Amino acid sequence: MISDITLGQFFPGSSVIHKLDPRMKLILSVLFIAMVFVANNTAAFILLTVFTVVLVLLSKISLATVLRGVKPIILILVFTAFLNVFLTGGEGEPLWSFYFLKIYEIGIYRAVFMALRVIILIVGTSILLTYTTSPIALTDGIEALLSPLKRIGVPVHSFAMMMSIALRFIPTLVEETDKIMNAQKSRGADFSSGGLVKRAKALIPLLVPLFVSAFKRADELAVAMECRCYRGDKNRTKLVKLTYRARDFLTLIVFVLALVGIILECNIPSGALGTGAFLEFLFYRV
Amino acid sequence: MSNIIEVTGVTYLYSRGTPFERRALDDVSVGFRRGKITGLIGHTGSGKSTLVSLLNGLYKPASGTVLLDGKDIWESPKEISKIRYRVGLVMQYPEYQLFDETVRADIGFAPRNLGLSKEEIEERTLRAASFVGIGEDLLDKSPFELSGGQKRRVAIAGVIAMQPDVLVLDEPAAGLDPRGRREILGGLSKYVTEGGGSIILVSHSMEDMAHYCDDVVVMGGGRVIKTGSVAEVFSDKDALHSAGLDVPASLRIAEGLRERGINLSGELYTPEGVAEAVIKYIGGGRK
Numbered sequence: 092m093i094s095d096i097t098l099g100q101f102f103p104g105s106s107v108i109h110k111l112d113p114r115m116k117l118i119l120s121v122l123f124i125a126m127v128f129v130a131n132n133t134a135a136f137i138l139l140t141v142f143t144v145v146l147v148l149l150s151k152i153s154l155a156t157v158l159r160g161v162k163p164i165i166l167i168l169v170f171t172a173f174l175n176v177f178l179t180g181g182e183g184e185p186l187w188s189f190y191f192l193k194i195y196e197i198g199i200y201r202a203v204f205m206a207l208r209v210i211i212l213i214v215g216t217s218i219l220l221t222y223t224t225s226p227i228a229l230t231d232g233i234e235a236l237l238s239p240l241k242r243i244g245v246p247v248h249s250f251a252m253m254m255s256i257a258l259r260f261i262p263t264l265v266e267e268t269d270k271i272m273n274a275q276k277s278r279g280a281d282f283s284s285g286g287l288v289k290r291a292k293a294l295i296p297l298l299v300p301l302f303v304s305a306f307k308r309a310d311e312l313a314v315a316m317e318c319r320c321y322r323g324d325k326n327r328t329k330l331v332k333l334t335y336r337a338r339d340f341l342t343l344i345v346f347v348l349a350l351v352g353i354i355l356e357c358n359i360p361s362g363a364l365g366t367g368a369f370l371e372f373l374f375y376r377v
Numbered sequence: 378m379s380n381i382i383e384v385t386g387v388t389y390l391y392s393r394g395t396p397f398e399r400r401a402l403d404d405v406s407v408g409f410r411r412g413k414i415t416g417l418i419g420h421t422g423s424g425k426s427t428l429v430s431l432l433n434g435l436y437k438p439a440s441g442t443v444l445l446d447g448k449d450i451w452e453s454p455k456e457i458s459k460i461r462y463r464v465g466l467v468m469q470y471p472e473y474q475l476f477d478e479t480v481r482a483d484i485g486f487a488p489r490n491l492g493l494s495k496e497e498i499e500e501r502t503l504r505a506a507s508f509v510g511i512g513e514d515l516l517d518k519s520p521f522e523l524s525g526g527q528k529r530r531v532a533i534a535g536v537i538a539m540q541p542d543v544l545v546l547d548e549p550a551a552g553l554d555p556r557g558r559r560e561i562l563g564g565l566s567k568y569v570t571e572g573g574g575s576i577i578l579v580s581h582s583m584e585d586m587a588h589y590c591d592d593v594v595v596m597g598g599g600r601v602i603k604t605g606s607v608a609e610v611f612s613d614k615d616a617l618h619s620a621g622l623d624v625p626a627s628l629r630i631a632e633g634l635r636e637r638g639i640n641l642s643g644e645l646y647t648p649e650g651v652a653e654a655v656i657k658y659i660g661g662g663r664k
Contacts, residue, residue, distance in 0.1 A: 102396065153396070155394075156395070156396070267473075270468070270473070271473060271474060273430065273435050273468065274468045274471060274473070274474035275474060275486075276435060276458075276461065277433060277435065277461055277465070277466040277467075277468065277536065278461075278474070278486055278487040278490065278535055278536060278539070279458060279461060279462055279486075279487050279490030279491060279539065280486075280490060281458065281490070295476065296474075296476045296477075296486065297476075299476035299477075300473050300474055300475065300476050303473075303521070304473055
């Protein structure tokens with residue numbers, strides 16, 4: 092069913108990761124993304140994978156849930172992996188060839204790295220942000236981080252408000268879509284068979300009511316906000332003030348160290364750092 | 378077989394296999410009689426809406442079977458859309474499902490999906506519209522121009538146009554004024570008496586149940602608490618109370634009179650029945 096989509100869903104909890112300050116989580120996510128894109132050799136990827144697994148374990152979110160978030164992109168992953176395997180040209184003898192199809196060692200490496208990179212990116216950022224941070228906390232964090240831009244006239248608060256409203260209504264819209272789909276199925280609508288044109292046409296009975304109700308909802312929300320004298324961020328105070336705690340800085344230190352480790356690992360040949368040397372040691376012994 | 382739909386041992390779970398798993402129906406068994414109006418009543422969250430979504434195959438039960446005319450509706454899952462034409466489901470607040478340019482086209486959506494001829498579609502559209510009291514002058518308007526009550530009726534007509542064997546309605550009168558309620562529910566009784574169909578009617582209103590239904594099924598906490606004729610169910614106060622429901626207002630009045638030593642007899646669950654009983658009592662007293 093459509094409501095099984097977990098990407099962008101918050102799971103309430105009280106793990107270490109849940110308790111981190113949302114601003115810090117955003118900064119950590121940027122560091123994490125940097126790690127993912129810097130990593131380009133086996134040792135770095137092993138380090139990164141271990142790091143991500145530790146994050147998942149710390150968050151106390153079940154592995155099944157985490158993997159379900161990756162499911163929608165599996166097709167794309169497989170497709171890109173195929174392209175990488177067959178289209179990467181290498182030097183020397185190919186591992187396998189069949190007419191014009193050739194597989195080089197480097198192609199396999201690239202395919203695996205690419206797939207791993209995307210999976211780790213999705214799992215890591217959803218653990219840090221969407222799974223463990225409520226949408227309200229997330230937008231609060233974004234607003235706080237972007238607030239310096241207010242000085243040059245960027246309406247940061249309005250953007251944050253728009254974002255939190257949009258996030259807030261995703262589940263509502265999903266539910267609504269489900270409801271309308273069921274209503275139209277009850278009238279014999281068929282959403283899952285026929286050619287492309289037929290399927291696109293079959294969406295009209297779904298999209299028209301969905302848009303009608305979304306506009307109506309937006310209108311009602313605007314009126315409700317006006318009724319409560321909403322006037323943006325002028326003189327607005329917060330119920331929960333964000334404060335950094337010791338654990339925020341500790342996690343930051345861990346992340347920075349991990350990033351530095353991966354950068355060193357990838358830029359210093361023959362692994363001057365522990366992990367690389369350790370791996371080489373392992374492989375030579377075998 | 379006298380039951381058009383027979384539900385046996387049905388269990389249904391929402392969000393199966395996630396931390397949000399919730400048991401909405403727990404080993405529910407119930408039969409719905411052919412050619413009758415059966416009321417389905419229960420508190421919010423008692424599983425009424427889930428049960429009706431199982432009847433036309435929108436949801437698949439985790440265990441148990443739903444028999445339509447003695448045949449399991451999930452016997453061949455690919456044919457499930459055929460079941461949906463035979464068990465017409467009108468969901469809660471059905472007016473949100475309107476989408477087409479004209480009322481006529483919207484009511485004709487289901488017959489078009491059925492692949493009927495143009496004449497047949499037109500004929501069914503007109504017939505369905507007349508059941509719910511939508512005049513021909515409204516047929517060429519946009520459904521979005523209509524009033525709330527009219528939209529509701531057009532949406533119901535959109536399901537009636539399939540001419541289902543069983544018409545299932547989830548709170549068809551919710552949020553309507555008393556006159557709107559009467560018109561819609563009265564039109565439905567006509568569907569049974571004139572069209573020969575069966576109806577399953579979900580409602581919160583004990584008064585509507587007493588007035589329009591033949592049988593009543595009481596649900597609570599995902600289980601069936603009591604089934605029987607209107608008279609049987611409404612005389613079992615304990616069952617109603619355990620489902621978190623009140624007895625109809627007219628029955629409460631009769632109870633109050635009894636406490637004061639006035640014993641009425643007859644069908645005391647409708648205002649008309651109580652009025653009659655009171656007249657009989659007064660008349661009898663003067664004789």
